[in-house]
Every structure is written in structure tokens, then in C-alpha cells.
Amino acid sequence: MSAQEPLKFAYWVPNVSGGLVTSAIEQRTDWGYDYNRHLARLAEDNGFEYALSQVRYIASYGAAYQHESTSFSLALLLATERLKVIAAVHPGLWQPGVLAKLLATADHLSGGRAAVNVVSGWFKDEFTKLGEPWLEHDERYRRSEEFIRVLREIWTSDHAEFHGDFYRLHDFDLKPKPVDVPGRPHPEIFQGGNSTAARRNGGRVSDWYFSNGKDYDGFTEQVEEVNAYAAEAGRAGAVRFGLNAFLIARDSEREARETLREVIAKADVEAVEGFRTAVQQAGASTADKRGMWADSAFEDLVQYNDGFRTRLIGTPEQIADRAVEYKRRGANLLLLGFLHYHEEVEYFGRHVLPVIREKEAELAAREEPLAATR
Numbered sequence: 274m275s276a277q278e279p280l281k282f283a284y285w286v287p288n289v290s291g292g293l294v295t296s297a298i299e300q301r302t303d304w305g306y307d308y309n310r311h312l313a314r315l316a317e318d319n320g321f322e323y324a325l326s327q328v329r330y331i332a333s334y335g336a337a338y339q340h341e342s343t344s345f346s347l348a349l350l351l352a353t354e355r356l357k358v359i360a361a362v363h364p365g366l367w368q369p370g371v372l373a374k375l376l377a378t379a380d381h382l383s384g385g386r387a388a389v390n391v392v393s394g395w396f397k398d399e400f401t402k403l404g405e406p407w408l409e410h411d412e413r414y415r416r417s418e419e420f421i422r423v424l425r426e427i428w429t430s431d432h433a434e435f436h437g438d439f440y441r442l443h444d445f446d447l448k449p450k451p452v453d454v455p456g457r458p459h460p461e462i463f464q465g466g467n468s469t470a471a472r473r474n475g476g477r478v479s480d481w482y483f484s485n486g487k488d489y490d491g492f493t494e495q496v497e498e499v500n501a502y503a504a505e506a507g508r509a510g511a512v513r514f515g516l517n518a519f520l521i522a523r524d525s526e527r528e529a530r531e532t533l534r535e536v537i538a539k540a541d542v543e544a545v546e547g548f549r550t551a552v553q554q555a556g557a558s559t560a561d562k563r564g565m566w567a568d569s570a571f572e573d574l575v576q577y578n579d580g581f582r583t584r585l586i587g588t589p590e591q592i593a594d595r596a597v598e599y600k601r602r603g604a605n606l607l608l609l610g611f612l613h614y615h616e617e618v619e620y621f622g623r624h625v626l627p628v629i630r631e632k633e634a635e636l637a638a639r640e641e642p643l644a645a646t647r
């Protein structure tokens with residue numbers, strides 16, 4: 274990533290109950306629409322360019338209630354002016370042509386701000402309880418690769434054709450196509466995962482690769498591997514990178530650390546252990562045991578996308594230092610969760626983001642002389 278390009282920020286939309294940590298600690302957040310509409314407007318006024326609507330179809334591990342992601346995303350798009358909203362979807366529960374049509378409509382209604390996160394899935398019950406087949410890990414990612422290729426083909430071709438193992442297209446013409454946005458050939462396609470199959474997909478077909486929370490070295494490894502797969506596919510430089518983080522910004526480091534300690538001390542042990550069993554079985558099903566959550570400890574899983582591991586916890590200055598270091602290592606976007614969304618999104622915009630921008634300028638100034646000598 275160029276040091277000249279500002280780091281982008283997204284937030285997890287709390288469209289499922291239970292908040293972003295599986296803990297009895299107070300979370301001043303709400304999964305309802307009124308709360309989320311206000312949050313979306315706050316976010317776009319406090320430095321957030323994207324929001325990611327979660328996808329969950331049945332109750333699981335502390336999330337008893339959930340709003341469907343595509344419809345909720347459209348509602349947030351219509352309630353905002355600049356925010357790009359990413360709807361998470363599962364191949365196997367969606368037909369890609371139908372989703373392509375829905376997102377093209379959402380794109381027109383929002384002036385070109387719709388996006389999608391293709392989730393290969395780890396929660397077996399969501400498929401089997403709907404009577405849908407549950408594929409093995411790498412097969413789910415093979416299906417996701419075809420799903421993404423079909424979306425792109427439909428959005429960019431007037432005579433879409435595709436012949437795969439999971440999907441077929443025969444002279445399919447979607448009209449209207451998504452909005453013609455300069456620099457964007459179609460709605461942005463995000464995809465996550467930590468496994469080898471996920472990294473391969475990210476390099477081959479995705480616009481954005483989302484990583485679970487990682488320390489510096491863990492994130493750097495993923496960036497390098499995904500970029501290598503992209504180069505093999507003739508897409509060198511085409512993939513951008515997002516990193517998950519749970520942000521606890523406080524006026525003092527001691528206060529931030531105490532908040533984290535309380536989150537973990539009040540964890541819902543039964544829910545966290547249930548989630549841990551389910552996701553680590555999914556990770557262990559990969560041939561090289563490198564799936565998502567494969568090396569996550571109990572404390573990591575209290576935030577269910579390993580958000581504590583990124584360690585954006587401390588004062589604005591400390592958080593800014595880590596954010597800019599992740600940028601230096603390839604992050605284009607940080608995907609953030611919070612305990613108290615309304616208050617903490619405003620705190621981020623007022624106290625954290627200005628420090629990040631200052632440190633980005635310092636990084637750019639340091640890199641300019643180096644670039645001139647190459």
C-alpha cells in the first residue's frame with residue numbers, strides 16, 4: 274500500500290444480538306434498526322468509509338436474534354449519503370445470479386455504494402437445518418471461487434457465460450448493470466478466511482481479503498501469501514487487505530487494559546467454548562490445519578473474530594502507532610468493533626483518527642526519500 278493513500282476504516286454492523294464480545298460486560302449497543310441507522314450516520318461523519326453487515330441465519334453462541342444482512346445493508350445504504358455497506362452472504366444459501374440482481378438494484382438505489390462479503394461458512398447447522406448439503410472445507414472455498422467469478426461475469430458481461438462444477442450461466446444478460454463508478458468495475462467483492470484455500474481464493478478472484486485479528490507477523494504472512502497467489506493468477510497488485518480489530522481506546526492505557534480484563538473476566542464461558550469447538554473443528558478440517566481460529570485461545574474467541582489479537586487497545590497515540598504499522602505491512606482497511614458503538618465511534622473520530630492521520634503523514638514523509646532512490 275502506498276504511504277500516500279489514507280488508511281480506510283470499516284465497522285462491524287451490530288445487526289445480531291449480543292454485541293461484538295461474548296461477555297456479560299455492559300455493551301451499550303443494540304441490534305435494532307433505529308440504533309443502527311443512527312450509528313451509520315455517526316460513522317460516516319467520523320471517518321468510516323465502510324460498514325459490514327454480519328450474516329447469521331439461526332441462533333448461535335450468544336447471538337439469539339439476527340437481522341438478515343442484505344436487507345439490513347440496503348436499509349443502511351438508504352439512511353446514509355456516503356457510507357459503503359458490505360453485505361455478508363453464504364454461497365450454498367444464495368444463487369449467485371439472484372444475488373447479482375439484488376446487489377445491482379441496491380447499487381442503483383444507493384448511488385453506487387453496495388458491496389458484498391462472500392463467506393464460505395463454518396456453521397454446519399445453518400446448512401443442514403435448511404436441508405442444504407454441507408461441503409468439506411476446501412470444497413466450500415471452491416464453490417466460493419466460482420460464486421465470485423459468476424458475480425463478476427454477470428456484472429461485466431452482456432452475454433454472461435460460465436461453466437463450473439457448482440454454477441452455470443447461459444447467455445445471461447443482467448440489466449441494469451451496477452452503477453458505473455470511476456475506478457470500480459463492479460460492486461466491490463470482499464472475502465475472508467485464514468486457511469490456504471481462503472488465501473488462494475483471495476489472490477485469484479477477490480477485490481479485498483479480510484483477515485481475522487492477527488499480530489504483525491501473522492498479518493504480514495497472509496499479505497505475502499495472498500499477493501503471491503494473485504501474481505500467479507496474473508493479478509499482481511489487484512488485492513487489497515482488511516484486518517479485523519476490536520478497538521478499546523481510552524484516555525489512559527491503564528483504563529483500556531482494565532476494560533479488556535473485565536471483558537474476558539465476564540466472558541460467557543459456555544457460549545465461548547461452544548463457539549470454540551465449532552470453529553476449531555472447521556479449522557482442523559483443512560489439510561494443513563491452517564483454518565480460521567485454528568490457533569485461537571479462549572481469550573481470543575471472546576471476540577469472535579480474534580479482534581483482541583490486533584491489539585488496538587490503549588491510548589489514541591498507542592492505537593495510532595499500531596494502525597500505521599499495520600498499514601506499512603499492507604493493510605488498506607481496518608475493520609473495527611466496539612463495546613459502546615455510538616460513544617466510541619465518536620471518540621474514534623474525535624481523538625484517534627486525527628492522530629492516525631498525523632502518523633500517516635510522517636510515514637509518507639519518511640518513505641518519499643526512499644522511493645526517490647529506487
